Amino acid sequence: MDQLDDLKITQPPQTLREIVLDRMRNAILSGRFASGERLVERTLCDQLGVSRSVVREAIRYLEAEGLVEIMPNKGPMVARMDWAQAEQIYEIRQLLEQNAAAACAIKADASLKQKLTAATKAIEAASAAHENPALIAATTEFYELIFTAAGHHIAWEVVQRLNGRISRLRLLTLATTDRRVPGPLRMAQICAAICANDPDAAAQAVFDHLEEATKIARRLLKETA
Amino acid sequence: MDQLDDLKITQPPQTLREIVLDRMRNAILSGRFASGERLVERTLCDQLGVSRSVVREAIRYLEAEGLVEIMPNKGPMVARMDWAQAEQIYEIRQLLEQNAAAACAIKADASLKQKLTAATKAIEAASAAHENPALIAATTEFYELIFTAAGHHIAWEVVQRLNGRISRLRLLTLATTDRRVPGPLRMAQICAAICANDPDAAAQAVFDHLEEATKIARRLLKETA
DNA sequence: TGCGATCCTATGGTATACCAACATACCATT
DNA sequence: AATGGTATGTTGGTATACCATAGGATCGCA
Numbered sequence: 001m002d003q004l005d006d007l008k009i010t011q012p013p014q015t016l017r018e019i020v021l022d023r024m025r026n027a028i029l030s031g032r033f034a035s036g037e038r039l040v041e042r043t044l045c046d047q048l049g050v051s052r053s054v055v056r057e058a059i060r061y062l063e064a065e066g067l068v069e070i071m072p073n074k075g076p077m078v079a080r081m082d083w084a085q086a087e088q089i090y091e092i093r094q095l096l097e098q099n100a101a102a103a104c105a106i107k108a109d110a111s112l113k114q115k116l117t118a119a120t121k122a123i124e125a126a127s128a129a130h131e132n133p134a135l136i137a138a139t140t141e142f143y144e145l146i147f148t149a150a151g152h153h154i155a156w157e158v159v160q161r162l163n164g165r166i167s168r169l170r171l172l173t174l175a176t177t178d179r180r181v182p183g184p185l186r187m188a189q190i191c192a193a194i195c196a197n198d199p200d201a202a203a204q205a206v207f208d209h210l211e212e213a214t215k216i217a218r219r220l221l222k223e224t225a
Numbered sequence: 226m227d228q229l230d231d232l233k234i235t236q237p238p239q240t241l242r243e244i245v246l247d248r249m250r251n252a253i254l255s256g257r258f259a260s261g262e263r264l265v266e267r268t269l270c271d272q273l274g275v276s277r278s279v280v281r282e283a284i285r286y287l288e289a290e291g292l293v294e295i296m297p298n299k300g301p302m303v304a305r306m307d308w309a310q311a312e313q314i315y316e317i318r319q320l321l322e323q324n325a326a327a328a329c330a331i332k333a334d335a336s337l338k339q340k341l342t343a344a345t346k347a348i349e350a351a352s353a354a355h356e357n358p359a360l361i362a363a364t365t366e367f368y369e370l371i372f373t374a375a376g377h378h379i380a381w382e383v384v385q386r387l388n389g390r391i392s393r394l395r396l397l398t399l400a401t402t403d404r405r406v407p408g409p410l411r412m413a414q415i416c417a418a419i420c421a422n423d424p425d426a427a428a429q430a431v432f433d434h435l436e437e438a439t440k441i442a443r444r445l446l447k448e449t450a
Numbered sequence: 451t452g453c454g455a456t457c458c459t460a461t462g463g464t465a466t467a468c469c470a471a472c473a474t475a476c477c478a479t480t
Numbered sequence: 481a482a483t484g485g486t487a488t489g490t491t492g493g494t495a496t497a498c499c500a501t502a503g504g505a506t507c508g509c510a
Contacts, residue, residue: 015492041462051494053278056462060282064289073502075462088379095320154313157291158383240463265490276465281492298472300491457506464499470492477486 020048021058028067028078029167039068039076066165079165083221086169089162090214094207096155097143101190101206102199103150112149113195119145120191124184132175139174142187146194166217173216186212245273246283253292253303254392264293264301291390304390308446311394314387315439319432321380322368326415326431327424328375337374338420344370345416349409357400364399367412371419391442398441411437 024044027033044055059076062068069079104112119142126134140160147156163170174183186209193201249269252258269280284301287293294304329337344367351359365385372381388395399408411434418426 017492040460042460052462053281053494054492056278057282057285060285061289064286073462073500084376085379088377091324091377092321092380092383095324096317099316099320151309152313152316154310154387155317158317158387162379162383242463263490267490278464278466298491451510453508453510455506455508457504459504460502462499462501464497466495466497468494468496470494471490472492473488473490475486475488478484480481480483 016050017054017057020050020054021061023048024058024062025065025067025164028062029164031168031171033078035078035168036080037078038074039078041075065161081165081169083218086166086217086221087214089166090210090217092162093159094210096152096159097146097210098203098206100147100150100152100155101194101202103152104146105194105197105199105202107149107151108194108197112145116142116145116191116194120184120187123187127182127184132171135174136170139187142191146190169217169221172220173213176216176220183209183213241275242279242282245275245279246286248273249283249287250290250292250389253287254389256393256396258303260303260393261305262303263299264303266300290386306390306394308443311391311442311446312439314391315435315442317387318384319435321377321384322371322435323428323431325372325375325377325380326419326427328377329371330419330422330424330427332374332376333419333422337370341367341370341416341419345409345412348412352407352409357396360399361395364412367416371415394442394446397445398438401441401445408434408438 024033033039039059041052041055041059045052048055059068063070063076067079068076070076108116119138122138123135123142126138143159144156147153147159186205189205190202190209193205249258249264258264264284266277266280266284270277273280284293288295288301292304293301295301333341344363347363348360348367351357351363368384369381372378372384411430414430415427415434418430
């Protein structure tokens, strides 16, 4: 099977539109395009070296994702976010992530526990090295393991999309070092609860983690606003 | 927010793209475009009397919404759905709708209670008249009241989008008449719990309602599959 | 000098034509 | 009959043209 996969003409059917979509999404998520910044179509065409059709279709997708807003007669801009929205998103994450962690704790087998432990270590490493992009990636990986193991693929989709809307906040909260209990420790608690096949403890650990993240986010957003 | 929309000078800056988007979405949700049916761009252009640009951009949006899938080198088709997905969607709805109903029950004031009661009556009327489209609309209105009153706008967005994916299923479950406890009665229970400002009872009522809907959906989907 | 009308430009919205890549089905030759 | 080529249909991608509108700059008039 593996050999076959290797033989396969791994021609990435990645279309130009998808590349542009990724680039633009990353530019927004990473803050390269500031919140509220206007996205002038023809300018983007020049920057990306593609035609308007491609850019416009990518914008439609981002609009549906909630990352881009269309101002009537003005064109697209990077979506803005306020605390009222962020709060709701954190609340939804609470529900979905607790649910997933609990389900995962019930189903977790040896293989998953091993992977989850590795992911936790990766988070600790990235955190210790203060490498924020790696930290984001490792945290995402951690949660993806949990949601996938729980079989909650659609919930994971939802969470990812919502996270996109608060990406800047996540960057800030993850980078915050003045937490009383460091973030990686929280992850370790979640990991431990799942490894112990204890759904209640897993849900509680997720609750603690998100509760803290919510508080930090609230403080950061309120003071910058 | 809603009031503002109502006040707004309803000069429809509704762009052609939005019209096409609505039409296509409705066509999919209502089953006019069958699940798995291919959506040939140029054919759609003819049917709708618009150019490819418009259709393509609408398709991008629907793709992001999860209503349309793109098959590489084959083009778009109406997204398919299986029970595994539907089950997850019902589970997410359980979480979000219980949460919203509980929050709504805490906040509910006289004005909301009155509106909610009216919405419940509308559901009963539509159900008695066996008018499914009206029933769907009334049910949507009912839930929108709850989510809006709870301030859970983003959760409502999520629920609506997820409901879009299981629209055909909803049509079937709502139309099903062989439920032991009729759907409208369930709605009345939810309404009563909220009017009594009893969050626990509201959550329980939502649970009962969705649990039943889930069972019906499972049976329908499994037997037609 | 101040105000308003008018024109210009930038931008988005839409339509259309064109080409390349790919898949599929059909057909012809061997 | 099997192979290979061909025709067709579809999408992906691009370029371009045209129009409508918003916002600003300019100009003229009071």
